[in-house]
Amino acid sequence: MAITIKDVADAAGVSTATVSRALRGLPNVDALTRERILSVAAELDYVISPSASSLASGRTGSVAVVTPYIARWYFSTVLSGVESVLQSAGIDLLLMSVSTPEGAIRLPPAPRLRRRVDGVLVIALPPGDPQLGDILALGLPTSLIGLALDGVASVSIDDVAAGRAAAQHLLTLGHRRIGVIRGGLSGASQTAGQARYHGFELAMQEANVEIDLALQAHGHFTIEGGEQAMAALLSLPRPPTAVFAMSDEMAFGALRALRRHGLQPGADVSIIGVDGHDMSEFLDLSTVAQPVADLGRSAAEALLVQMRSPATGPSHRGIHLPTRLIVRGSTRAVGASTGRLEP
Amino acid sequence: MAITIKDVADAAGVSTATVSRALRGLPNVDALTRERILSVAAELDYVISPSASSLASGRTGSVAVVTPYIARWYFSTVLSGVESVLQSAGIDLLLMSVSTPEGAIRLPPAPRLRRRVDGVLVIALPPGDPQLGDILALGLPTSLIGLALDGVASVSIDDVAAGRAAAQHLLTLGHRRIGVIRGGLSGASQTAGQARYHGFELAMQEANVEIDLALQAHGHFTIEGGEQAMAALLSLPRPPTAVFAMSDEMAFGALRALRRHGLQPGADVSIIGVDGHDMSEFLDLSTVAQPVADLGRSAAEALLVQMRSPATGPSHRGIHLPTRLIVRGSTRAVGASTGRLEP
DNA sequence: TTGTATGCGTTATCAT
DNA sequence: ATGATAACGCATACAA
Numbered sequence A, B: 001m002a003i004t005i006k007d008v009a010d011a012a013g014v015s016t017a018t019v020s021r022a023l024r025g026l027p028n029v030d031a032l033t034r035e036r037i038l039s040v041a042a043e044l045d046y047v048i049s050p051s052a053s054s055l056a057s058g059r060t061g062s063v064a065v066v067t068p069y070i071a072r073w074y075f076s077t078v079l080s081g082v083e084s085v086l087q088s089a090g091i092d093l094l095l096m097s098v099s100t101p102e103g104a105i106r107l108p109p110a111p112r113l114r115r116r117v118d119g120v121l122v123i124a125l126p127p128g129d130p131q132l133g134d135i136l137a138l139g140l141p142t143s144l145i146g147l148a149l150d151g152v153a154s155v156s157i158d159d160v161a162a163g164r165a166a167a168q169h170l171l172t173l174g175h176r177r178i179g180v181i182r183g184g185l186s187g188a189s190q191t192a193g194q195a196r197y198h199g200f201e202l203a204m205q206e207a208n209v210e211i212d213l214a215l216q217a218h219g220h221f222t223i224e225g226g227e228q229a230m231a232a233l234l235s236l237p238r239p240p241t242a243v244f245a246m247s248d249e250m251a252f253g254a255l256r257a258l259r260r261h262g263l264q265p266g267a268d269v270s271i272i273g274v275d276g277h278d279m280s281e282f283l284d285l286s287t288v289a290q291p292v293a294d295l296g297r298s299a300a301e302a303l304l305v306q307m308r309s310p311a312t313g314p315s316h317r318g319i320h321l322p323t324r325l326i327v328r329g330s331t332r333a334v335g336a337s338t339g340r341l342e343p
Numbered sequence C: 001t002t003g004t005a006t007g008c009g010t011t012a013t014c015a016t
Numbered sequence D: 001a002t003g004a005t006a007a008c009g010c011a012t013a014c015a016a
Helices: A005-012 A016-024 A031-044 A050-057 A073-088 A109-113 A130-137 A159-172 A189-206 A223-234 A248-260 A278-282 A292-308 B005-012 B016-024 B031-044 B050-057 B073-089 B109-113 B130-137 B159-172 B189-206 B223-234 B248-260 B278-282 B292-308
Strands: A062-067 A092-097 A119-123 A142-145 A153-157 A178-182 A216-218 A242-245 A270-275 A286-289 A318-321 A324-326 B062-067 B092-097 B119-123 B142-145 B153-157 B178-182 B216-218 B242-245 B270-275 B286-289 B318-321 B324-326
Touching: A005 A016, A005 A031, A016 A031, A050 B050, A062 A073, A062 A109, A062 A292, A073 A092, A073 A119, A073 A292, A073 B073, A073 B092, A092 A109, A092 B073, A109 A130, A119 A130, A119 A292, A142 A292, A153 A159, A153 A292, A159 A178, A159 A189, A159 A242, A159 A270, A159 A286, A159 A324, A178 A189, A178 A223, A178 A248, A216 A223, A223 A242, A223 A248, A242 A248, A248 A270, A248 A278, A292 A318, B005 B016, B005 B031, B016 B031, B062 B073, B062 B109, B062 B292, B073 B092, B073 B119, B073 B292, B092 B109, B109 B130, B119 B130, B119 B292, B142 B292, B153 B159, B153 B292, B159 B178, B159 B189, B159 B242, B159 B270, B159 B286, B159 B324, B178 B189, B178 B223, B178 B248, B216 B223, B223 B242, B223 B248, B242 B248, B248 B270, B248 B278, B292 B318
Parallel strands: A062 A092, A062 A119, A119 A142, A142 A153, A153 A318, A178 A216, A178 A242, A242 A270, A270 A286, B062 B092, B062 B119, B119 B142, B142 B153, B153 B318, B178 B216, B178 B242, B242 B270, B270 B286
Antiparallel strands: A092 B092, A286 A324, B286 B324
């Protein structure tokens, strides 16, 4: 069958033990013998058997990425960041989708992880999800992305700061009647949505502007939801001059609602979102962008550290990556309004 | 350490061999002993060691998905389809991104696949890519998505038919001066682009409409490219009344170019794309949609068949999944034009 | 139907 | 620095 370590050992005139050491770059191998072994292995086109290696060493050389979605922008972008780091580290990436409250029923991920991987990366599962609890109970090195939990390494943005930055931007532009398109009451994004809203509250307080709850609507974190929410706000006797959507996708919907009402984003009503979604540039949407791929990269790196260090103390800090306000055409100073809404 | 098959065997009062058979559902095991073993295994919370199993059996229980991109719509959507099928089959999914002509340098995928996986799924690599050749040379069960190759199982759409359907739609609406936004000259999408264009040619021939090469521009399969291409077409003395973009993303760019020129998609110029991109509904873009997630699902299923059947003859047929014309607001009958361009 | 025994290809421990 | 060898945990051919 295939070439084994023994073939290499015989061809190089050494024992399998030495081959194993040489190939893994362990220190106590003579430079010349190592070279010889390396060239022999290359010549024979030898590749190690991961199963045998895992069985003997106890390490699998792979980590799992557990995510509720694969095809959505945020998740696939995180995944690409994760992949690049793991690839460089020579570690295999096991992709594992999990069911969500709304989603299709799937096998629980935790049992599939045991004995399979050396570490786990979890993307944006709701903090209270029992599946997440089961994963953490495995005791594997774990790193969270897009959610934070005490005692577990995590990488995310400061959602409060993000919401605050968005609100401050609108306030700086002179807006006072600021509407809000909030998320739904359940789901993974809920936590982030609440934090972002809290940031909005802080900014409004700091600016001494009263929050008008009549100017708030729910968009359930979808484009359609955002559109309906915006339509509701526009039907108000005195609509807001600016709207803060808790996510870019909801902001997309808001943009469309504006167009359908014959209004110009920016000129008639300012819209800002949060996320830095791929399409936000195309739609000329102002947003507070989060470095999504970096989230994945950082989390992967943090995981690698955990996997290498034998049970280091709780260096398990949650990391916040900085967001970036991106000003585009959808937000303008209140004076720049055409006045169609405020005659 | 962890529970092994021997622990289960002892607790159940049988041999490890029987446990192995019982757990894998092999036929020659007494119903009662199997039941006993199953319950004992559950009680002990036993999970099999994949490494040991692989080493002994030669099967890894996992397949690799090789893709040039992870975060792009087409690829992540295919991936989600693949994942759902593999998940159901209890097979692990190893995600492996490869470098593309333009992309960052990465390890070649083929060596990483040897001894690691039982099969390979390849997404939309250029047919001539040497990395693809290396993968095929591995001799593993392989299934291609979004590209077809002789002697290898593959799932994709009929790009010629897709291009033809798009052109036919415009022709049916009465358009005769039909512009085309073609792709670039290199890259993975090139092949599909050429086939789609060929479909366009066929439809035009069938309708006895001459193709005006002056109405063609290149968009390099990006939004920006599409926008520039559309701008070029609009600057013509006699612009087209309708434009067929070889991909939705380029059509997005075309839509933006229209808006920037103060023109209405559909009313002033009709635009149609190909893909059925997530955002095409939002942008009210007519398109020939391909069932992208189904592509992934079908390919995964085809791969599973290959993996199960021991070297069956070349049932390796290329499968074409049907596309679907989706008519939206961006295409209208030529008579419906405001006449701004054709006074 | 069930048990026995060997092999799968490495790693790691202990010598040398 | 190198070698011999015992695990690692399971699958399977062969016996019973």
